Amino acid sequence: MNTGFEELVRDSMERFTEDLRVPADLAGKAHGAHQRRRRFAGTAVVALGTAAVTTAAVIAAAVPRTGGVTNAQTTAYVIKRVQNALAAENFVIQGQATSTITVSIHGRRVTSDNGPTMSWSYGDRSRFVEFTGNDCRHALSDGSCTHRGGSQLYLANGTALIGGTLTGAYVTYFDHKYSLYPVGQTGVKACSRTAQLGLGAPSVTMPNWPAFIKAMLGCGEATVTGHARIGGVEATVISGSIDVPLPKGYARTVRETRDRVRYTLYVDSTTYLPVRAYGSDETYGGAGGPTTSVSVTNVQWLPPTTANIAKALVTIPAGYTQVSSPAQQ
Amino acid sequence: MQDAQSPGELERLLTEHGRDLMRTAALLAGSRQDGEDLLQAALERLLRRGRRLDNPEGYLRRTLYNLAADGWRRQGAWRRKLVVIGASEPAREADVTAAVDLRDALIQILRMLPPQQRTVIVLRYWEQLSEAETATALGCSQGTVKSAASRGLRRMRELASPWLNATIER
Numbered sequence: 001m002n003t004g005f006e007e008l009v010r011d012s013m014e015r016f017t018e019d020l021r022v023p024a025d026l027a028g029k030a031h032g033a034h035q036r037r038r039r040f041a042g043t044a045v046v047a048l049g050t051a052a053v054t055t056a057a058v059i060a061a062a063v064p065r066t067g068g069v070t071n072a073q074t075t076a077y078v079i080k081r082v083q084n085a086l087a088a089e090n091f092v093i094q095g096q097a098t099s100t101i102t103v104s105i106h107g108r109r110v111t112s113d114n115g116p117t118m119s120w121s122y123g124d125r126s127r128f129v130e131f132t133g134n135d136c137r138h139a140l141s142d143g144s145c146t147h148r149g150g151s152q153l154y155l156a157n158g159t160a161l162i163g164g165t166l167t168g169a170y171v172t173y174f175d176h177k178y179s180l181y182p183v184g185q186t187g188v189k190a191c192s193r194t195a196q197l198g199l200g201a202p203s204v205t206m207p208n209w210p211a212f213i214k215a216m217l218g219c220g221e222a223t224v225t226g227h228a229r230i231g232g233v234e235a236t237v238i239s240g241s242i243d244v245p246l247p248k249g250y251a252r253t254v255r256e257t258r259d260r261v262r263y264t265l266y267v268d269s270t271t272y273l274p275v276r277a278y279g280s281d282e283t284y285g286g287a288g289g290p291t292t293s294v295s296v297t298n299v300q301w302l303p304p305t306t307a308n309i310a311k312a313l314v315t316i317p318a319g320y321t322q323v324s325s326p327a328q329q
Numbered sequence: 330m331q332d333a334q335s336p337g338e339l340e341r342l343l344t345e346h347g348r349d350l351m352r353t354a355a356l357l358a359g360s361r362q363d364g365e366d367l368l369q370a371a372l373e374r375l376l377r378r379g380r381r382l383d384n385p386e387g388y389l390r391r392t393l394y395n396l397a398a399d400g401w402r403r404q405g406a407w408r409r410k411l412v413v414i415g416a417s418e419p420a421r422e423a424d425v426t427a428a429v430d431l432r433d434a435l436i437q438i439l440r441m442l443p444p445q446q447r448t449v450i451v452l453r454y455w456e457q458l459s460e461a462e463t464a465t466a467l468g469c470s471q472g473t474v475k476s477a478a479s480r481g482l483r484r485m486r487e488l489a490s491p492w493l494n495a496t497i498e499r
Contacts, residue, residue, distance in 0.1 A: 012435040013455045022347035027339045030372035090395045090468045
């Protein structure tokens, strides 16, 4: 506060609010509204836009609990609520994911589990950490593995504060190396092929979860399909499926022609914040045999405490060697 | 850790911090009634959390800030804006009430600002948060805070110029 005008503004605020008191029944009103909302969420669940949508009137309507496609207005309403919830909340987003990949080798389908991952994102900050799974995590040139067994840190990718500047950082723990790169645009261009292909594996493409989910829902491919209970929370289920041709180079490599992505987002029916994401991605249409990856990400919304915000930053361990790019790791 | 979800704890929270929260909510929302509604909305969010919090008061404040910055009740804000735009200008002749009018006008003008600018002004000049603290509270960059504060104050000055001139003339 260093100018007369700013002091005047502050003085006006003081005067405007000096005799304000909390209404005696405010806590009771909040509790009542909360209880009504809970009862509503447990029974009716999804509001459905009516023909009188121009008046912004919405009428509660039951949605089948198992499957069943509701109409486009319901979907638009739910998706808007999710987008608003993502825009309004100020939380550190924590995702915990497991995933598997199944490949075709000489006609046989072989499945291996990727290591479990954790990710955090807060504004422009993000950290993705992969732990070792049960299989060989990183094959060296002599055929040996860097890791076997689970729960060891394998890699971290995300943003780090280097000299006070937010910088992209990629750390590999097995060889004690790291590389830095400029932070690019964190937003996902909605409905681009990159975004569409990313839908099937959210556990590895979540530098910025709100933007990612927003893009995912904004493609117009998602539909409200029902309800489920996730960890005791009543959740609205939003599902989508996208089928796109593979990029030519990749198609030649895997000898397949198309990629089919399916995703399901479970959002808390009360807060509309995502609580679980499921994604699958399968190549098909050629002679190579399908490659299928499946991931499940459980999402938590952490209060933005200093400790939680710190989780969304990669730290470079002391003694690690810097290399010029992730390709050297 | 406090269980702010219990009725007793909520009452205690409001007894200790309610007046401060109410004042902030009224400034963010632009009126007493809307401030009550905004604070109630934030309390409902606290109840919906369904788990213990280290700092429920801090959570309530952040929720107030973010609901306000997100243009809580956008349509209502627009209606209020029309009312303010249509409000009469100050009397050409300065009188003893000019200074009081100016303070009232500033609050009316504060309501006219876009939600983000209004929220930043309230956080910077009422809550006395630094630019960095404001940026953290709103989940945006310090540059955004600086720019929103600067544009908001400039706009307030412009809109308040008839009242400012009247006060100076007096």
